[in-house]
Amino acid sequence: MCYKTYRGVIDLLKKWSLVASAVVGMIALSFIIFVIFMLAGSYQLDEEKLMMNRSSVLVDTEGNVITNLYMENREFVSITEIPEYVQQGFVAMEDSRFYEHQGIDFRAIGRALYRDILAGAKVEGGSTITQQLAKNLFLSNEKAWLRKTNEVLIAMNLERRYSKEEILEMYLNQIYFGHGAYGIEAASQLYFNKPAKELTVYEGASLVAVGNAPSTFSPLNEADRNKERRDLVLTVMAQQGYLSSEEASSYQDAPVETDHQEYVLDEALFTYIDMVMDEASERYNMSNNELLTGGYRIVSPINLAFQHETYQALHDERFYPEGSKDAQGTMMFMDVNTGGVLAAQGGKDYVRRGLNRLNVNRSPASTFKPLAVYAPALESGMYHPYSTLKDELLLYEDETEDGYTPRNASGVYSGEMTLYDSLVQSANAPAVWLLNEMGLSDSVRQLKKFGLQVPDRQLSLALGGLYEGVTPYEMTKSYRSFAHEGQLIEPHFIKDIYDSNGKRVGGANLVETEVMSEQTAWSMTRMLEQVMKEGTGATDVQTTSPIAGKTGTQGYPNVAGAVRDAWFVGYTPEVVGSVWMGYDTTNQPTDEQYFTGGSQHPTRLFQAMVNKLPASNQGTAFVKPEGVKDLEPPIAMEEITNFEASYSLGGNGFLSVQLEWEAFEDDRMEFNVYEVHDDERKRVATNLTEPRYSEGRYNPFSIPSYQIVAYDPVTEVEGSESEIVKPSFEFSFSLNP
Secondary structure, eight states, rough: OOHHHHHHOOOOHHHHHHHHHHHHHHHHHHHHHHHHHHHHOOOOOHHHHOOOOOOOEEEEOEEEEEEEOOSSEOOOOOOOGOOHHHHHHHHHOTTTTTTSSOOOOOHHHHHHHHHHHHSOOOOOOOOOOHHHHHHHHOOSSOHHHHHHHHHHHHHHHHHHSSOOHHHHHHHHHHHHOOOTHHHHHHHHHHSSSSOGGGHHHHHHHHHHHHHHHHHHHHHTTHHHHHHHHHHHHHHHHHHHTTSSSHHHHHHHHOOOOOOOOOOOOGGGGGGHHHHHHHHHHHHOOOOHHHHHOOOOEEEOOHHHHHHHHHHHTTTGGGGGGOTTTTTTEEEEEEETTTTEEEEEEEOOOTTTTTTGGGOOOOOGGGGHIIIIIIIIHHHHHOOOOEEEEESOOOOOOOSSSTTTOOOOOTTTEEEEEEEEHHHHHTTTHHHHHHHHOOOHHHHHHHHHHHHHOOOOGGGGGGGOOOOOBBBBBHHHHHHHHHTTTEEEEEOOOSSEEEOOOOOOEEEEOOOEEEOOOOOHHHHHHHHHHHHHHTTTOOOOOOSSSSSSSEEEEEEOTTTTTTTEEOOOOOOOSSSSEEEEEEEEEEEEEESSSSSSSHHHHHOOOOOOOTTTSSSOOOOOOOOOTTTOOOOOOOOOOOOOOOOOOEEEETSSSSEEEEEOOOOOOSTTEEEEEEEEETTEEEEEEEEEEESEEEESSSSSOOOOOOEEEEEEETTTTEEEOOOOOOOOEEEOOOOOO
């Protein structure tokens, strides 16, 4: 046999071998298809996986987008929002017979199998769009016959249960387009800064190209390759009748132009986002994973501009004292009326899911006095704002061997001081004396109403000297009751939350709880206003809204003048908030490192933020509730001057005694008159409202001396005393009719 003949036989045998292999393959395929049809009817789909991971969106109450929350940056979009020519581009390139098959394209499988056999390797895929969706949603990338079988089963079930439009919608929302963008909407925003519904034909073709291999055909990193692949997409669309040849050619002339919108993490939002997620978990039993993948719409009371203002101010060194520029700080501001949190910062260097100092216990120092001492005292009914307290250096018995002696920061003790003045001046001695007189049980009971569970049961509670401390979050919440008629409300970071179908699944509980009377709350507001005008909170900063509040400075005893915690907690007619400065509990002050300033620093920061509040949260004045008695200003005690006393014949007796003195500027002041005999003093007239007094006497040989004593009807105490004067004789005579 000649060589040519031999070679021909060999070639013929190879061809028959290939044909035989193809026939065997087709028989095997037919058997597989038969088995698949038998199994497909009973295959159950995992409905949860069809939902895919969807970005949740955080919006403000006006509907403005604050940020997206996600594990995969995917915004699900309806097929009706995707231009038809974009849909056609994907179908042309990925599955030209998509609208004809039932999930499996047997013609494509057979063609792919035949070409693979001829090539001796896998050169062509036969997967439909439905199969790709099945694989990406339900299966791993493991290459095995069982996985392929499952893929086909799932695809057939998808086709049985969903329309072509629904399947294509899921597919276009599922594809990964590179650079962290999942789905056609996120990709359109990423590459072209526009929603998918506004994509042009050639922009849509560019995304078809990207979907095939994101790293290879990215229009950002591989513009030339993207254009080459994009032009192929346009050509195929023309071949399949979706475009004319002229249209395809015209679109191919367009350059690849992107408008890249790189997602930049906004550090100013870190605290707020984490507190939204914490609230979703604690109040709505929603895990972080569920929130980041469920496509929720979360309506928040945040004011984005104000949130940024607080972030910038917290990092502004001008608000920190020299030597403590590296100190930490926190801020929280809440709407007085609704309890919605407008802004929150958990620290200068806060990182996602890091240490949130708004939830860290600190010693509240004197900011605790209104909560632990003065409000409970007023609520008891035994004290009023002008009740007199003892202001002395006293030793109290406590659990320590040496006892407890509270000291005024000024080192000055006046003996007596009104409750009003002790609060305004933040005097320590009278606050502890009042708590001791009132009893710790009343204080602890009131603190529980404020939502403050503290284990402390010692007199230092009056000064905020707590073992465990309280958080800035808790202090903000508690002070709201002063600002709003004695009512406590739970702060919220989530106003409403809706699922991916638009159904409301939760929202803020705006129920208020009465923790003290409106009268007590109003009296406290009036006194805390004076703290800012003439007390420890007074600064040279002019604010756009009136402020009521309290300062607090917790000292570090090892170094004179050193501070552990510096506070301000206060409110305007519309907003309540707190500011804390100091060092972390894991980095407590040492003899070499401590906060070098006092409460004036957080106070100034609070005032600066009040001036940055949006117009809707500015207030011109605190409004007294109806039926509440206003707190009159304290009566200024003056010296009694020009006291004159005389007697004359006649009047109501044989003699008539006349007393006169200079009137006080404050006409609320009253006077008591005393007769003085040697060393004894007897009161003969009380509560005089005019600066004069007269009485008749019948014994000309017993005319006593007199003294006038000022009496404050508000505090119910006597004040300045006149000199003791013996009446002089004035000649006059009168007869009573």
